[in-house]
Amino acid sequence: MNRSSLSQRIGQWIEDNKTASAELASRLVRIPSVNHPPHGNEYAYQQYFAECLHNLGAEVTVYELDTVPGLREHPAFMSSRQYANRPNVHGLFPGSGGGRSLVFSGHADTVYEGTEPWQDGPFEGAIRDGRLYGRGSYDMKGGMAAALEAGRCLNQLGIRLKGSVYIESVVDEEHGGANGTLAGRLMGVNPDMAVIPEPTNLVPYPAHLGGGIWKAEFSGKSGIGFNGEELISALDATVAFAMLLQKFAAKLNEQIKPHPLWSESNRALEVVVLSILSGDTKRELQEKLPADGKLNFWIEGYPGMTDRQILDMLWAYYESELPNYPILAKCRPRITPLIRYLDGSEMKAGELTDQFLGAVKRSGTTALEREPASLQGSPFACDGFMFNLHSPTPALILGPSGSNAHAADEYMDLDSYYKLIRWFAELMLDWCEAEGE
Known part of the structure; x- marks a missing residue:
């Protein structure tokens, strides 16, 4: 037939x-x-x-x-x-x-x-x-x-x-x-x-994109400044880092040339804030500066990109942006992966x-x-x-x-x-x- x-x-x-x-x-x-x-x-x-x-x-x-x-x-x-x-x-x-x-x-x-x-x-x-x-x-x-x-x-x-x-x-x-x-x-x-x-x-x-999810953790100095001591809000640092990540998305796409299979789609690599948590959620009333902050985020990569490359770019951008986010000079994040980095491939x-x-x-x-x-x-x-x-x-x-x-x-x-x-x-x-x- x-x-x-x-x-x-x-x-x-x-x-x-x-x-x-x-x-x-x-x-x-x-x-x-x-x-x-x-x-x-x-x-x-x-x-x-x-x-x-x-x-x-x-x-x-x-x-x-x-x-x-x-x-x-x-x-x-x-x-x-x-x-x-x-x-x-x-x-x-x-x-x-x-x-x-x-x-x-x-x-x-x-x-x-x-x-x-x-x-x-x-x-x-x-x-x-x-x-x-x-x-x-x-x-x-x-x-x-x-x-x-x-x-x-x-x-x-x-x-x-x-x-x-x-x-x-x-x-x-x-x-x-x-x-x-x-x-x-x-x-x-x-x-x-x-x-x-x-x-x-x-x-x-x-071909498909790669990507990973990371956790950024912030430790500040909590309390109320009765004696004029310097306090550091981990929440302020967490929010500042979220804002920095939004700006990093543009920088990432400036530095990385689009892969040919994505060049016609007008879809840029994404940097996404997934969640933010700060403060003592068990306190009846939050009356002091938060001592800690946590933020989970996702960053994409093209085939051939590695998680090390992405994090190196992020840290370099972080250092360059400290004049715009002074809280991040006082309260720096600890960044750890939450999942394996999923390699992009073709x-x-x-x-x-x-x-x-x-x-x-x-x-x-x-x-x-x-x-x-x-x-x-x-x-x-x-x-x-x-x-x-x-x-x-x-x-x-x-x-x-x-x-x-x-x-x-x-x-x-x-x-x-x-x-x-x-x-x-x-x-x-x-x-x-x-x-x-």
């Missing part, structure tokens, strides 16, 4: 299975899998994901991270997490031979549902107005459901591939994780190419990557009925660096549309989800090759 006929059959399957496809994504959302560092409750979700893979005929492997040889000794391993009852899962759909291989890799864990009110419960998986609502619907259970449904599509249509396909669900990506992704590589899931179905609004990202250049990106464009054109958006760098950090920097497998990031990731009323657009299922199925055909074509 020729490729045009296969694509027509795939398109019809997508139309006929929209209700079932939406229900699968909803079911994944209805299984809470929140990451609570250093622990996480991905177990029930991973068991269900393994069952889905088994039902599709995959060769399923479920394994605990502590059983992975060389994981804890690997230089990219972060040692601050616990992995009891937090298994990784991968399913292998073996090819008949002669085709190229592919893995769809995504994280099972989500961030905390939060205390903000939701119109629907965060784990109800509500479907309304063409959207699937719930924690993880957009980031990134919808994308992983699309990979499962693409596999089901080819399976039910009886389309056999020459190349092998893996679908992998890993634990502990949120909050600076990625040990689960590293474990997958050490377990030997290193095919020719990878797709990470993080939410990209159907834009293919061959797909390795080469003929194979070019061929894959060509396949992505062709299959996307079929699925979207238009050419996909041009290749760009992602506006977020993720675990793609575990592929691009610590394995032989380049990783593309491609996922559905939606909004409110990590916030209340997170949702995935269902029309984009159906398009993504077709895109993934067409990509499997193009890259791994169907028997008989």
Whole structure:
């Protein structure tokens, strides 16, 4: 059967299975899998994901991270997490031979549902107005459901591939994780190419930002100056540092030349103040200068930038700004990382990557009925660096549309989800090759 006929059959399957496809994504959302560092409750979700893979005929492997040889000794391993009852899962759909291989890799864990009110419960998986609502619907259970449904599509249509396909669900990506992704590589899931179905609004990202979260702590001299002694408000220093960070964002983007994949997006590297805490919160009434202050902040970097480089730039800017913030000369911060620095990365250049990106464009054109958006760098950090920097497998990031990731009323657009299922199925055909074509 020729490729045009296969694509027509795939398109019809997508139309006929929209209700079932939406229900699968909803079911994944209805299984809470929140990451609570250093622990996480991905177990029930991973068991269900393994069952889905088994039902599709995959060769399923479920394994605990502590059983992975060389994981804890690997230089990219972060040692601050616990992995009891937090298994990784991968399913292998073996090819008949002669085709190229592919893995769809995504994280099972989500961030905390939060205390903000939701119109629907965060784990109800509500479907309304063409959207699937719930924690993880957009980031990134919808994308992983699309990979499962693409596999089901080819399976039910009886389309056999020459190349092998893996679908992998890993634990502990949120909050600076990625040990689960590293474990997958050490377990030997290193095919020719990878797709990470993080939410990209159907834009293919061959590169992603890096970033880190740091804590700045301030110690002042507290009290009330009855005897004229000099007091130092740690709160004033904390607020001054927050203002300095806002100015540092402009300096950072002046000093760092935009990476080519971000040069057309007009998106600058971000420096974000995440939280401020100061004073004795247990006192009935705060009647004295605060003795301490804490501020958490996030700074992004392009591929190739390091956390050391970012902090060196920040400290140099800090020293240059002391005339404008005299309190910071008296009350200097102690800065420590709160998560591992997530390295930015990009797909390795080469003929194979070019061929894959060509396949992505062709299959996307079929699925979207238009050419996909041009290749760009992602506006977020993720675990793609575990592929691009610590394995032989380049990783593309491609996922559905939606909004409110990590916030209340997170949702995935269902029309984009159906398009993504077709895109993934067409990509499997193009890259791994169907028997008989």
